[in-house]
Amino acid sequence: MAANDQTDLPTVLNGAASVDVAVAVRQPWRVADRLGADELDRLLADWRNGMSKPTLARTYGLSVSTIKRLVKKEQDQSAQ
Secondary structure (H helix, E strand, C coil): CCCCCCCCCEECCCCCCCCCCCCCCCCEEEEECCCCCEEEEEEHHHHCCCCCCHHHHHHCCCCHHHHHHHHHHHHHHCCC
């Protein structure tokens, strides 16, 4: 093997590394666009039945802060 053999290094094309890049699928920003009405109802029912906010976040693929906001919105609407 030659001293300057670089076959194990990434290929460089036009000054940029040639890398296989997976295209990320972007999720809609708004929770209402990500969750349908039925799924939102199920999330709130799970919360009413005692499921913790971190568990809800993992189950529904949302952040804990989003779960808190949804629960607060539900509580505010129920109080009216």
